[in-house]
Amino acid sequence: MSWLANLSKTYDNHTEAIGNFEKKRNGREYALIPISHTTQSAHIEVILNGKGVFLRAKVIEKEEGSTIIPCTEAAASRTSAPVPYPLFDKLMYVAGDYEQYVGEVKKHTPHADYLEQLRAWCTSAYSNRKVESVYQYLQKGTLIADLVEYKVLWTDRQRKLLDKWVQEEGDESKEKPDIFKVIASDQSSAFVRFAVYIPGDTEPRLWRDREVQQSFIDFYNEQLAEKDLCYVTGEQLPFADKHASRIRNSGDKTKLISANDSSGFTFRGRFRTGRDAASVSYEVSQKAHNALKWLIDRQSFTLDGKVFLVWGTDRLEVPDPAEDLFDYLKEEEDDSSAGDISHREHALEVRKALSGYRYDGEYKSNVVIMTLDAATPGRLSIVYYRDMNRELFMNQLQHWHETCFWRHRYRKNENDKYVAFTGAPATKDIAFAAYGPRASDKVVKGLLERMLPCIVDGRAIPIDIVRSAISRASNPVGMEPWEWEKTLSIACALVNKTKEKEGFRVSLNKQLEDRSYLFGRMLAIADVLERRALGREERRATNAIRYMNAFAQRPGRTWRIIQSNLQPYQARMGTDARYYNGLLDEVGSMLKTEDFTDAPLSGLYLLGFYSQRHDLYTKKDKGDTTQGQDSEQDNNQDSEQDDTEE
Amino acid sequence: MRNQIEFEVSGKYALFTDPLTKIGGEKFSYQVPTYQALKGIVESIYWKPTIIWYIDEVRIMNVIQTESKGIRPIEYNGGNTLAYYTYLKDVKYRVRAYFDFNPHREDLVYDRNEHKHHNIAKRSVQAGGRRDIFLGTRECQGYVEPCDFNEGKGFYDEVPEVDFGHMVHGISYPDETGRPERETRLWPVKMERGIIRFIRPEACVLTRKTGEGAAKAFGSENMESVDHLHEQLFAEGEKA
Numbered sequence: 001m002s003w004l005a006n007l008s009k010t011y012d013n014h015t016e017a018i019g020n021f022e023k024k025r026n027g028r029e030y031a032l033i034p035i036s037h038t039t040q041s042a043h044i045e046v047i048l049n050g051k052g053v054f055l056r057a058k059v060i061e062k063e064e065g066s067t068i069i070p071c072t073e074a075a076a077s078r079t080s081a082p083v084p085y086p087l088f089d090k091l092m093y094v095a096g097d098y099e100q101y102v103g104e105v106k107k108h109t110p111h112a113d114y115l116e117q118l119r120a121w122c123t124s125a126y127s128n129r130k131v132e133s134v135y136q137y138l139q140k141g142t143l144i145a146d147l148v149e150y151k152v153l154w155t156d157r158q159r160k161l162l163d164k165w166v167q168e169e170g171d172e173s174k175e176k177p178d179i180f181k182v183i184a185s186d187q188s189s190a191f192v193r194f195a196v197y198i199p200g201d202t203e204p205r206l207w208r209d210r211e212v213q214q215s216f217i218d219f220y221n222e223q224l225a226e227k228d229l230c231y232v233t234g235e236q237l238p239f240a241d242k243h244a245s246r247i248r249n250s251g252d253k254t255k256l257i258s259a260n261d262s263s264g265f266t267f268r269g270r271f272r273t274g275r276d277a278a279s280v281s282y283e284v285s286q287k288a289h290n291a292l293k294w295l296i297d298r299q300s301f302t303l304d305g306k307v308f309l310v311w312g313t314d315r316l317e318v319p320d321p322a323e324d325l326f327d328y329l330k331e332e333e334d335d336s337s338a339g340d341i342s343h344r345e346h347a348l349e350v351r352k353a354l355s356g357y358r359y360d361g362e363y364k365s366n367v368v369i370m371t372l373d374a375a376t377p378g379r380l381s382i383v384y385y386r387d388m389n390r391e392l393f394m395n396q397l398q399h400w401h402e403t404c405f406w407r408h409r410y411r412k413n414e415n416d417k418y419v420a421f422t423g424a425p426a427t428k429d430i431a432f433a434a435y436g437p438r439a440s441d442k443v444v445k446g447l448l449e450r451m452l453p454c455i456v457d458g459r460a461i462p463i464d465i466v467r468s469a470i471s472r473a474s475n476p477v478g479m480e481p482w483e484w485e486k487t488l489s490i491a492c493a494l495v496n497k498t499k500e501k502e503g504f505r506v507s508l509n510k511q512l513e514d515r516s517y518l519f520g521r522m523l524a525i526a527d528v529l530e531r532r533a534l535g536r537e538e539r540r541a542t543n544a545i546r547y548m549n550a551f552a553q554r555p556g557r558t559w560r561i562i563q564s565n566l567q568p569y570q571a572r573m574g575t576d577a578r579y580y581n582g583l584l585d586e587v588g589s590m591l592k593t594e595d596f597t598d599a600p601l602s603g604l605y606l607l608g609f610y611s612q613r614h615d616l617y618t619k620k621d622k623g624d625t626t627q628g629q630d631s632e633q634d635n636n637q638d639s640e641q642d643d644t645e646e
Numbered sequence: 647m648r649n650q651i652e653f654e655v656s657g658k659y660a661l662f663t664d665p666l667t668k669i670g671g672e673k674f675s676y677q678v679p680t681y682q683a684l685k686g687i688v689e690s691i692y693w694k695p696t697i698i699w700y701i702d703e704v705r706i707m708n709v710i711q712t713e714s715k716g717i718r719p720i721e722y723n724g725g726n727t728l729a730y731y732t733y734l735k736d737v738k739y740r741v742r743a744y745f746d747f748n749p750h751r752e753d754l755v756y757d758r759n760e761h762k763h764h765n766i767a768k769r770s771v772q773a774g775g776r777r778d779i780f781l782g783t784r785e786c787q788g789y790v791e792p793c794d795f796n797e798g799k800g801f802y803d804e805v806p807e808v809d810f811g812h813m814v815h816g817i818s819y820p821d822e823t824g825r826p827e828r829e830t831r832l833w834p835v836k837m838e839r840g841i842i843r844f845i846r847p848e849a850c851v852l853t854r855k856t857g858e859g860a861a862k863a864f865g866s867e868n869m870e871s872v873d874h875l876h877e878q879l880f881a882e883g884e885k886a
Contacts, residue, residue, distance in 0.1 A: 005811040229854045234812040234832055258670035266671045276856045278665035381672035381730035383714035
């Protein structure tokens with residue numbers, strides 16, 4: 001379905017969530033807003049009784065300020081020209097005595113406009129008695145006077161509202177009044193909301209009262225008289241003149257639907273106005289935009305302005321394709337034959353991890369993947385959109401996690417310890433492996449978008465990403481050891497994905513005669529041998545590691561250098577080196593003579609290197625007695641090279 | 647059917663702009679081609695004012711994917727701007743279309759030779775079209791080749807139904823309706839096992855008027871008849 005239809009369907013499927021505030025991790029509140037409404041943060045709460053009599057008022061604390069307010073199309077896009085909101089608004093609109101306390105309002109009559117709008121609502125068939133009492137009270141025009149008397153607002157000697165709170169000299173005991181704590185500019189811009197207490201009524205807060213909201217929706221719906229064919233529903237409905245902005249965040253000016261063709265010839269030719277070219281009904285536009293904002297607050301990931309969003313139209317919760325399954329996968333014991341798990345076991349683990357997101361009998365249910373970004377400050381663009389069957393989506397995701405995997409050691413468990421896990425790396429980690437940890441957000445967000453089709457459509461990973469990761473992994477000297485380990489295992493996962501058909505595993509393949517793989521194995525043996533010989537205290541990089549980059553480019557020539565550099569260590573270890581020497585001979589003999597050239601190695605050599613090294617460090621039954629030489633390093637991530645040798 | 651053609655059209659990118667995103671300038675593609683886009687492709691293969699092409703059905707062969715590109719639209723008043731257009735990626739469609747004679751072209755009755763038009767159309771498909779083909783917008787080059795509509799494996803062959811909601815069907819122009827106005831037509835689109843079966847333009851109930859216009863006049867002075875062309879080509883009396 002089209003993106004607008006999907007969003008408005010999501011709204012319809014979650015009507016029970018309308019108006020329920022939830023808290024984000026950063027403490028900010030968000031909610032699915034009813035149509036014809038928006039949110040504002042209010043500063044002052046005025047409490048009235050059912051007859052429109054002022055009872056009391058208070059300053060609202062910042063955390064509780066978020067308020068759902070009724071809103072017309074004109075008010076939603078108001079700028080400098082004052083257009084009142086229908087019920088709650090700033091003092092300038094709601095207070096009849098504003099001029100008396102602040103100063104004259106030139107040219108416009110905000111308060112009169114406001115009262116007129118409220119009167120129309122109160123005299124319509126959709127009136128609500130609580131709204132009527134607000135109207136009754138505001139007609140008196142004594143709001144600021146009441147607020148001053150109630151010590152919510154503060155005046156100076158001329159009985160004007162104070163611009164700023166100034167501590168009186170000699171009287172430090174007086175605390176700064178609350179209103180100055182919640183409002184950034186001066187008091188006159190305070191936003192007011194109303195509560196009406198009527199005996200027997202359970203919800204005095206007008207901004208939470210579903211009846212008041214519905215009464216406004218009905219009232220406003222009647223005002224929208226002109227109908228047009230809606231391009232989303234195909235029905236004749238009141239059309240939306242303006243569409244929502246502030247989609248990505250509250251400071252965002254960009255719009256998904258806008259019409260502006262005074263200069264660019266975006267649609268002119270066949271059509272004269274934007275409405276000729278396309279029209280959307282007010283209801284669909286409101287529902288879709290409100291649902292989108294809600295989803296973005298709820299479950300999106302934003303990077304450099306680009307919003308990544310995945311949701312299910314029926315059930316919102318969907319596994320994020322950009323994440324790894326670390327939190328779901330079984331932790332691997334460090335000292336067991338970790339990484340040796342068979343492909344079938346790994347597949348089983350992935351299936352188990354994803355099973356929580358699978359539901360039976362939902363063959364028609366859909367998952368929508370949407371990415372939004374703005375090229376200019378005015379317009380928002382859908383840069384990626386996929387509407388796919390949930391079953392298909394889950395299958396693709398499962399396939400991704402089953403094929404693009406390797407053994408990683410860069411994630412911490414709840415005890416803050418690095419643990420190994422076998423799985424697909426998160427997209428963000430791939431970005432850092434390919435472009436380095438200092439890659440700019442712009443580059444990273446581009447990669448995230450490019451990786452999406454690889455995961456959800458099973459397309460091949462762009463070759464430049466794989467190459468970049470391989471070449472960074474081949475250059476260990478340029479990085480901290482832990483960073484290199486992370487890059488290496490992610491590069492291995494990517495190489496493994498490109499060799500999907502061959503089905504490589506973390507455990508060593510001793511039969512494979514691929515040239516790159518064998519060279520990788522030899523490099524690992526040289527590395528382990530030298531590490532052993534250096535002993536626990538010596539932490540300098542081995543020759544194998546130092547020459548890794550050159551080795552990947554010219555393996556034949558570089559191997560000779562590495563081997564000659566290895567000799568002193570072999571000599572130092574004496575008979576202890578026998579096992580490694582034997583292994584070197586064994587691997588070397590598998591290498592065909594015509595393969596021992598200087599042709600650059602493919603990414604497969606990383607797999608050979610990793611698997612061989614892993615194999616050596618987890619070997620339990622080898623005949624050599626080289627225990628106790630592990631150099632336990634402080635950095636836990638380093639211990640990859642040193643763990644588990646008994 | 648005597649006046650039907652079948653062909654496959656494919657391209658690296660396609661942009662069947664969703665009109666809602668077009669008016670703002672950040673174009674975003676519909677998921678599947680519109681009737682009008684396919685009609686345009688068929689008309690690029692072969693067209694004369696004498697005939698009207700109708701699209702029977704389209705088969706979506708590849709999975710529907712999108713990809714965005716940064717585009718520098720032309721600013722007619724100078725200056726620079728940037729927009730993100732979102733294209734369909736790697737598309738392949740199989741199309742079945744047929745033609746009828748335009749009943750509003752009384753002036754071109756002399757050119758109504760169904761058999762010859764049909765043969766020209768078939769040869770044009772063989773040649774990959776008479777004019778260059780594009781998928782939705784000019785920058786998306788497409789390639790046409792003859793095919794058997796039902797052959798080959800499509801991505802959605804096993805998917806019972808995909809609902810695309812309401813989409814633009816096309817625009818009715820005065821020379822094909824006989825009315826001096828343009829109308830935009832909408833219709834609810836459903837894909838069944840990868841195939842979208844289009845309704846005829848006059849069967850669309852959701853229409854709205856979007857402007858006026860007039861049909862261009864054609865006659866023997868500015869258009870050559872097929873019979874005349876045939877005589878010219880095969881002057882020696884060879885049979886086509």
